[in-house]
Amino acid sequence: MAETATAVTERLSELLPAPDTAESRVIEAMRYSALAGGKRLRPFLLVHSAALFHVSPSAALTVAAALEMIHTYSLVHDDLPAMDDDDLRRGRPTCHRQFDEATAVLAGDGLLTRAFEVLADPVAHADPAVRCELVRELAEAAGARGMVGGQMVDLMVERGIGDLSMDVAAITRMHQLKTGRLILFACLAGPIMGKASAKMRACLHAYGRDLGLAFQIADDVLDETGSAQDLGKTPGKDAASGKTTFVTLLGLDGARDRARMLSDQAVNHLDVFGPEADMLRAVARYVVERDR
Numbered sequence: 001m002a003e004t005a006t007a008v009t010e011r012l013s014e015l016l017p018a019p020d021t022a023e024s025r026v027i028e029a030m031r032y033s034a035l036a037g038g039k040r041l042r043p044f045l046l047v048h049s050a051a052l053f054h055v056s057p058s059a060a061l062t063v064a065a066a067l068e069m070i071h072t073y074s075l076v077h078d079d080l081p082a083m084d085d086d087d088l089r090r091g092r093p094t095c096h097r098q099f100d101e102a103t104a105v106l107a108g109d110g111l112l113t114r115a116f117e118v119l120a121d122p123v124a125h126a127d128p129a130v131r132c133e134l135v136r137e138l139a140e141a142a143g144a145r146g147m148v149g150g151q152m153v154d155l156m157v158e159r160g161i162g163d164l165s166m167d168v169a170a171i172t173r174m175h176q177l178k179t180g181r182l183i184l185f186a187c188l189a190g191p192i193m194g195k196a197s198a199k200m201r202a203c204l205h206a207y208g209r210d211l212g213l214a215f216q217i218a219d220d221v222l223d224e225t226g227s228a229q230d231l232g233k234t235p236g237k238d239a240a241s242g243k244t245t246f247v248t249l250l251g252l253d254g255a256r257d258r259a260r261m262l263s264d265q266a267v268n269h270l271d272v273f274g275p276e277a278d279m280l281r282a283v284a285r286y287v288v289e290r291d292r
């Protein structure tokens with residue numbers, strides 16, 4: 001993961017050059033958040049699922065960087081006072097604390113739009129039909145039928161808008177949209193770029209779906225146990241807020257069991273692949289055993 005993280009950070013730096021112009025402040029803010037680190041889980045999934053289909057590693061890294069721009073924008077906006085109002089992210093002051101609120105809104109907007117500009121460029125893929133499919137898939141994953149929609153439901157629940165009640169099915173759907181859809185895109189971009197068969201795509205789809213949910217449940221467990229070592233998080237914030245999480249619904253052991261079960265299930269979907277999918281098998285275990 002460290003190797004992919006370094007490579008994607010370098011690619012992000014190349015794709016977000018800092019100009020010496022009046023508007024450079026917004027690009028500085030985009031670079032501040034995008035180059036700050038993080039686990040780079042989504043790029044790892046994308047690069048390794050693309051490798052299964054012999055996609056050019058450089059093209060996969062470019063698409064992974066575009067996806068990480070979207071992920072970073074979502075974190076920058078999620079941290080704003082109007083949303084989660086967080087002071088720390090990835091061990092550093094959040095974008096709006098380091099710069100200011102308006103700049104953080106613009107930095108998120110800049111990252112969101114730059115991601116699609118990158119995907120539409122021939123460096124992402126030589127075939128325009130593939131580029132078009134990547135753009136469409138990522139737009140759906142990130143938009144109101146995906147991450148943005150999940151964030152809306154999360155905010156409605158937190159603020160008592162619409163009187164939504166959260167049982168396991170409802171919280172599962174919310175997280176499948178909010179965090180699951182970008183993780184799913186990470187697993188589908190490789191087969192799209194490699195023009196894989198419908199059967200292979202379906203296997204990675206099922207893997208990505210189960211892995212995304214396992215990741216979120218593990219996140220709830222980490223928040224509850226306060227063992228998140230990433231200084232960028234505020235451990236226990238969700239647990240302390242009285243928010244419904246997988247842990248409040250299933251209990252700590254129940255949530256841990258559910259995450260492990262989903263991770264095993266994700267690995268089972270990779271049975272059609274040989275040892276070349278071992279990195280994806282290993283990351284499924286990491287997702288539920290990580291400490292940050």
Ligand code: GRG
Pocket residue numbers: 037038039040041073074075077078083090147148151178179216219292
């Ligand atoms: C503002 C449109 C909009 C969406 C925000 C994903 C999201 C939607 C907000 C993040 C809230 C959050 C902290 C959710 C918990 C799970 C999660 C996505 C954590 C952050 O992802 P990691 O752990 O972060 O992959 P790093 O820093 O490692 O990239």
